[in-house]
Amino acid sequence: MISAWKGLSDPTRREILQLLKGRPHTAGEIADQFSLSAATVSHHLSVLKGAKLVNVDRRRQTLIYSLNTAVLQDVLSVILALTASERRKK
Amino acid sequence: MISAWKGLSDPTRREILQLLKGRPHTAGEIADQFSLSAATVSHHLSVLKGAKLVNVDRRRQTLIYSLNTAVLQDVLSVILALTASERRKK
DNA sequence: TCCGTATTTCGAATAGTATCTAAATATTAC
DNA sequence: GTAATATTTAGATACTATTCGAAATACGGA
Numbered sequence: 001m002i003s004a005w006k007g008l009s010d011p012t013r014r015e016i017l018q019l020l021k022g023r024p025h026t027a028g029e030i031a032d033q034f035s036l037s038a039a040t041v042s043h044h045l046s047v048l049k050g051a052k053l054v055n056v057d058r059r060r061q062t063l064i065y066s067l068n069t070a071v072l073q074d075v076l077s078v079i080l081a082l083t084a085s086e087r088r089k090k
Numbered sequence: 091m092i093s094a095w096k097g098l099s100d101p102t103r104r105e106i107l108q109l110l111k112g113r114p115h116t117a118g119e120i121a122d123q124f125s126l127s128a129a130t131v132s133h134h135l136s137v138l139k140g141a142k143l144v145n146v147d148r149r150r151q152t153l154i155y156s157l158n159t160a161v162l163q164d165v166l167s168v169i170l171a172l173t174a175s176e177r178r179k180k
Numbered sequence: 181t182c183c184g185t186a187t188t189t190c191g192a193a194t195a196g197t198a199t200c201t202a203a204a205t206a207t208t209a210c
Numbered sequence: 211g212t213a214a215t216a217t218t219t220a221g222a223t224a225c226t227a228t229t230c231g232a233a234a235t236a237c238g239g240a
Binding site: 150152 | 200201206207
């Protein structure tokens with residue numbers, strides 16, 4: 001199990017998520033957007049998958065990756081908790 | 091320059107931030123909360139400082155760390171952008 | 181069944197991170 | 211100036227992450 005935080009800690013992976021925000025993409029389409037080898041992008045996708053930040057579906061011979069925002073809600077609440085100004089203090 | 095994402099990617103550092111959310115702490119007080127050496131905690135504090143997630147003030151011979159939420163706002167907007175459902179689609 | 185396309189997995193190089201102990205620095209008190 | 215206290219820096223080691231090219235796998239079509 002990879003934490004969402006680890007998934008988000010790499011800039012390439014954050015770019016992939018931004019890309020997937022628009023619409024689902026195949027692994028090949030994603031790899032084409034970066035000057036990295038397909039193997040490297042595949043590795044990043046497996047990290048994102050392990051962190052449940054993306055969903056994968058197979059259609060014919062291609063794998064289609066899409067954004068999974070469920071885990072982002074948890075990240076969001078941690079950040080919100082940290083930024084929340086404390087009311088009712090003392 | 092360390093990115094806020096890198097700063098947030100380690101569980102110990104996130105715990106430190108939670109601790110600082112309550113009130114500022116000295117380096118020693120923070121170190122006491124963890125079963126890690128003071129040197130290790132100091133390292134984590136320097137990462138948080140590099141990511142501008144904490145502020146440091148010196149009072150007498152102690153260094154006082156406090157939470158800096160400014161950078162968290164940027165993290166927050168990235169997460170919000172990813173989770174925002176797309177309106178006006180098509 | 182063999183081929184082509186899409187993608188992942190493997191093995192290895194390199195770089196970055198977390199952790200420790202010990203030594204160094206900074207501040208204050210005497 | 212010396213000592214005491216608080217904290218960081220230095221050096222070492224182990225672990226984890228990023229990246230690549232090459233080989234392996236999976237699926238669908240001829």
